[in-house]
Amino acid sequence: MIIRASKNVIALILLASFVLTSLSCSSLSNSEVFFGATAPPKLNIFRYVTGDEPESLDPPISTGQPEARIYMALFDGLVEYHPKSLQPMPAMAERWDVNNDSSEFTFHLRQNGRWSNGDPIDANDFVYSFRRAVSPELASRNAYLAAYIKYSQEYNSGAVFVRDPQTKQFLLAKDYKESAAPEPLSSQPLGTVEYRATAEESTPDPDSAFHQLMHSPARLSLPGDPKARTKLLDKDAKLKAAIEGKELVPVTKEDFGVEAVDKYTLRISLVQSAPFFVGLLAHQVFRLVPKKAIEQYGERWAEPNREIISCGPFKVKTWQPYDKLIVERDPMYWDAATVKLDEIHFYPMSDNPSIMNLYKVGEVDAVLNHTVPNAWLEVVKTKKDYMDGVEASIDFLQINVTQPPMNDVRVRKAFNYAIDKNAWAAWRKIVKPLTAFTPEGIFQGYPQPKGDQFDPEKARQLLTEAGFPVTKNADGSFSCRNFPVDQVEYIYNTQESNKAMAEWMQAQWKQNLGITISLRNMEWKTFLNARAKLEYKGFSRGAWSADYMDPFTFLSLFYTGGESGTGWEDPKYVAILDEANRQLDPAKRYELLAKAEKYMIDAQPVIPFDTASVNWVKKPYVKGMYPNPGSLFAWKFVYIERDQAKWDTGTPSLAD
Numbered sequence: 001m002i003i004r005a006s007k008n009v010i011a012l013i014l015l016a017s018f019v020l021t022s023l024s025c026s027s028l029s030n031s032e033v034f035f036g037a038t039a040p041p042k043l044n045i046f047r048y049v050t051g052d053e054p055e056s057l058d059p060p061i062s063t064g065q066p067e068a069r070i071y072m073a074l075f076d077g078l079v080e081y082h083p084k085s086l087q088p089m090p091a092m093a094e095r096w097d098v099n100n101d102s103s104e105f106t107f108h109l110r111q112n113g114r115w116s117n118g119d120p121i122d123a124n125d126f127v128y129s130f131r132r133a134v135s136p137e138l139a140s141r142n143a144y145l146a147a148y149i150k151y152s153q154e155y156n157s158g159a160v161f162v163r164d165p166q167t168k169q170f171l172l173a174k175d176y177k178e179s180a181a182p183e184p185l186s187s188q189p190l191g192t193v194e195y196r197a198t199a200e201e202s203t204p205d206p207d208s209a210f211h212q213l214m215h216s217p218a219r220l221s222l223p224g225d226p227k228a229r230t231k232l233l234d235k236d237a238k239l240k241a242a243i244e245g246k247e248l249v250p251v252t253k254e255d256f257g258v259e260a261v262d263k264y265t266l267r268i269s270l271v272q273s274a275p276f277f278v279g280l281l282a283h284q285v286f287r288l289v290p291k292k293a294i295e296q297y298g299e300r301w302a303e304p305n306r307e308i309i310s311c312g313p314f315k316v317k318t319w320q321p322y323d324k325l326i327v328e329r330d331p332m333y334w335d336a337a338t339v340k341l342d343e344i345h346f347y348p349m350s351d352n353p354s355i356m357n358l359y360k361v362g363e364v365d366a367v368l369n370h371t372v373p374n375a376w377l378e379v380v381k382t383k384k385d386y387m388d389g390v391e392a393s394i395d396f397l398q399i400n401v402t403q404p405p406m407n408d409v410r411v412r413k414a415f416n417y418a419i420d421k422n423a424w425a426a427w428r429k430i431v432k433p434l435t436a437f438t439p440e441g442i443f444q445g446y447p448q449p450k451g452d453q454f455d456p457e458k459a460r461q462l463l464t465e466a467g468f469p470v471t472k473n474a475d476g477s478f479s480c481r482n483f484p485v486d487q488v489e490y491i492y493n494t495q496e497s498n499k500a501m502a503e504w505m506q507a508q509w510k511q512n513l514g515i516t517i518s519l520r521n522m523e524w525k526t527f528l529n530a531r532a533k534l535e536y537k538g539f540s541r542g543a544w545s546a547d548y549m550d551p552f553t554f555l556s557l558f559y560t561g562g563e564s565g566t567g568w569e570d571p572k573y574v575a576i577l578d579e580a581n582r583q584l585d586p587a588k589r590y591e592l593l594a595k596a597e598k599y600m601i602d603a604q605p606v607i608p609f610d611t612a613s614v615n616w617v618k619k620p621y622v623k624g625m626y627p628n629p630g631s632l633f634a635w636k637f638v639y640i641e642r643d644q645a646k647w648d649t650g651t652p653s654l655a656d
Contacts, residue, residue, distance in 0.1 A: 001065050001283075001545045001630070033649070035383040037362030040621045040640050044342040047364045049355050049371070052493075052524045053322050053348040057302040059284040060133040060140040063528075063563060065545050065631065066368065068284050070346060073327050073635045074310040075287040076334075078107050078126065078266070079278060083634045084626050084654045086392075086549050088279045092121065092288070092311075092334070093266070101584060102275045103184035104214075109264040114332040115290055116315040123260035128291045131253040138299070141532055141563055142285035144556070145547065148274040148581075150186065150214055150257030151221075153560065158224035160248040161255075171220040171246070176239050183217060184582075186257075186269045190215050210259050214269035221251060273582050275589070279548035313339045313636040322348060333636075340624070340639030350495040356380075359617055365640075366618035369631040370497065377429050380617065384649045389614045392442045392546035392629035394434055394554070397490075397505070397539045397607040398531065402567035405484060406538055410466040412604040415539075417452055417459035418512040421609045424504060431610035437597055438551045439611040442629060446551055446590045449598035451608065456512040463513060470514055478514030488538035489518045493527040498541055505539075531565040540565060542606060546630050551593050552581070558600055568605030620647035627651055 041047065051066030059071050072081070078096075079088035093107040113121030134143045134156045146152045153159075162171040174183070190207065222243070223229045233240040257269035270277065280286070290309040293301040302308050304319040313335065314327035325346040329339050347364065349355050352373045358364050369391065372380045380386050405411045421433035432440045435451030452458075460470040460478065468483045490506065492498040502519045510516050517538065522530065531540045542565065546553045557564045560574055573596055580592030601608070614627045623646070624637035641647060 001063060001068055001547050032383065034385045034620060035356075035380055035617055036360030038385075038619060038621065039362060040619070040642055041365065044340075044640060045345060046341050046343070046366075046622070046638060046640065047345045047347070049347045049349050049358070049364055049367045051348065051368045052350060054325070055525055055528065057308060057316070057319075058299070059287040059289060060138060060142055062284070063141050064524075066348075068632055069368075070325065070327075071284040071287055072312070072632060073314040073344060074308075074312040074316065075284070075289070076113070076311050077283075077287040078109075078281045080634055081282045081628075081630065081632050083624065083637050084628055084656065086279075086282075086546070086628050086630050086632065088282055088548075091282075092126075096278065098278070099185050101185045101273045101582075102277060103186035103270045103273050105268045105270075105277060106261070107266045107268070109266065110334055111264055112334045113311065114334065116310045116330050116332055118332055119292065121288065121311060122263045123266040124263075125288055125291065126266050127258050127260050129289045130258045130286065131256055132289060132294070133285050134256065135253065140285065142283070144559065144563065145280060145283055145285050147559065148270045148272065148277060150218070150269045150271045151251055151255045152257070152271075154221045154251040155253060155256050159221040159251050160224050160229075161219045161221055161251060162243050162246045163249050165245075165247045170249075171242060173218045173220045176220055176236075176242065182582075184270065184272045186214060187218055187271070188215060206261060208259065208261065211261075211267065211269075214257055214259075218271065222248070224250065272578060273584070275581065275586075276548055276550040276552055279550065280553075283547045314341075314344060317343065324348075335636060339636045341635070344635060352496055356617075362619075365622050366625060367616050369614045369616045370612060371616050372430075373496070374427070374429060374500070383617070385617050385620055386651070387614050387616045387618060387627040388651050389627035389654070390439075390441050390629060391612045391614045391631065392439055392549065392553075393612045393631075394437065394439050394544055394608055395431070395501070395610045395612060396434075396437070396542045396544070397609070398542040398565045399539060399605055399607065400534050400536055400567055401605050402534055403487070403537060405466070405468070405487065408466050409604055410462040411468070412607075413452065414459040414462040414466070414513065415509060416604055416607045417455045417462065419505065419508050419607065419609060420454045422454065425610055427504070428610065430613040430615045434608045434611045435601070437601055437606065437608050438554050439546075441611070442546075443549075443551050443590075445587065447594045449594050449601065451601040459512060473514075478512065480514045483513075483515050485515060485517065489520055489536065490539040490541075491520045491522060491527065491530060491536045492541035493524045494521045502541065532563075534565070534567050539607075543612075549629070551590070551597070552577070555593060555597055555600070558605070564605065566605040568600075568603060570599075570603065573599050618648075620649060623648065625652075626654055628654060 050069050054067050054070055055062040059075050076092050078091060078093040080091040082089045092109055092113050094110045095108050097106045109123055132138055133140055134146045134152050136156055136158050143156050259267045261267050288311050293309045304321055308316045313333050315330040317328040318326040326343055328343045352371050355367050355371055359367055399406050399412055401407055425431050425433040436448050438448055463470050468480050470478050470480045472478055490502050492502050506517055506519060530536050544554060555577060559577060576592055576596040580589050583589035614631055618625055621641050623639050623641045625633055
């Protein structure tokens with residue numbers, strides 16, 4: 001999940017600027033227990049700065065963390081993130097069953113689910129929402145997260161099955177693929193399947209023709225694009241001969257492995273084992289969307305001028321883009337009795353000093369993660385409302401490996417070797433240096449590999465080997481005169497902390513390589529598109545927060561169809577990940593995931609440099625909001641506590 005933050009709320013910034021015109025780090029050094037005003041709001045309203053202006057209120061569209069927090073207020077899923085651990089907890093599904101190799105899941109839905117317009121929710125709503133999320137027409141950047149659902153990738157990519165016109169039998173993948181890996185239980189005869197129930201009242205689910213289809217061996221699929229298909233077949237004479245005279249059948253949404261067994265039972269068949277799958281289902285791409293509204297308004301159903309139908313603890317009251325989003329308690333929500341707040345006011349902002357000024361004068365009650373400016377940390381960290389904790393997130397640089405000179409691994413490694421990550425962490429104060437692609441200290445028992453350490457001499461040597469000799473000047477500085485600086489830049493989305501990061505990296509490369517890389521900032525939406533389409537040269541700012549609590553949430557960015565934004569793909573890497581997720585032994589699975597991570601960081605499509613801390617503040621009267629590792633909050637548990645004796649006077653514990 002992408003981490004970032006955004007545009008200012010003009011009126012509030014003017015107020016904060018007026019009140020705190022002369023605010024400086026020294027003036028903050030006082031004896032206050034908390035950082036600024038602590039008077040609770042008069043109304044039962046929570047005011048929160050969540051980051052950038054939302055890219056969309058359509059759950060499968062955005063990959064961003066700020067939107068994820070908003071979706072958690074508006075749209076329910078089968079499960080929800082636990083407010084402390086982020087482990088999956090029941091939401092629209094009150095219980096579920098899983099087969100013995102975690103390749104098939106059956107969810108039993110609660111029967112009092114309602115849309116905000118009062119319409120009932122049933123299993124067919126999930127089938128519709130899941131199908132839409134992975135449909136090629138929607139082209140969601142999050143669709144890759146559903147890759148483990150049977151025939152998801154084939155449907156999303158517009159692939160075709162191969163069928164004998166005489167016998168009407170489909171060709172099977174196992175007869176033409178090199179891998180001898182066993183089929184998961186979800187693709188084996190039904191008699192082999194056993195289930196682990198999560199509740200005593202679980203009963204065997206009824207069979208169906210679709211279920212029988214899912215439990216047949218996987219069909220062979222080929223690219224739907226004729227040129228891509230021809231290119232593939234020209235490399236495989238056996239396959240080319242096998243499809244001669246056969247008919248090509250497009251993969252459709254009806255083939256996608258999600259089934260409404262009955263009105264309140266949803267069954268999901270996977271193409272292989274995925275032990276993390278239930279946790280993944282809390283992600284926004286798997287949250288419900290309203291079929292009725294989408295059929296009426298099309299893909300513009302969630303625009304500001306619409307009455308947006310939702311199904312979460314809150315519904316949209318007012319949305320003024322680049323100003324504020326107000327959501328109010330939804331009385332139709334299945335768990336409305338738990339919801340404490342009347343409204344949440346989400347403010348889109350990106351300027352950290354302005355955000356902190358608003359917080360200090362009491363105009364907002366909490367702010368997003370990574371918000372306390374570096375220069376303010378010595379003061380703010382001493383306050384009782386500072387949220388301190390490790391975060392399942394990393395900062396890194398993405399590299400467009402499809403264009404020269406960054407298509408040369410030696411050049412990529414040179415730029416990595418030239419960054420002193422320990423010095424960066426010391427300057428940043430709230431991060432740990434990182435050479436791997438998974439965060440430090442999050443996944444207990446995971447044998448995290450290590451990447452290359454700071455070595456400027458090695459960096460200069462590699463650049464020279466790649467044809468860009470680095471020379472030492474008389475004053476001790478370095479020059480690399482023939483490096484094509486016009487072909488390399490560093491892009492980032494507009495925010496002060498991102499600018500500071502870019503300038504720091506720029507200075508490192510100038511000092512250690514003699515190369516000055518140009519910097520370019522962009523509005524968030526423009527930045528997202530440029531990165532996703534590889535419409536940038538050289539480097540792009542990257543940050544990722546866990547979508548679920550497993551190393552695979554980071555490593556899957558480079559899985560087929562992932563969100564890497566680098567252009568790097570490798571079948572060997574994918575094969576190692578697949579082998580890992582077939583392992584039933586957690587320790588062996590971790591070993592293989594670490595092997596894949598090492599393989600990827602050796603190829604250097606990214607430059608990881610730190611593991612973050614949460615680094616945010618909330619008023620002591622805000623309860624039920626915890627500094628969890630993903631900075632994602634189940635809003636129905638948040639409330640305003642007016643009894644000062646019950647206020648938080650420090651970082652709330654994450655222990656259950």
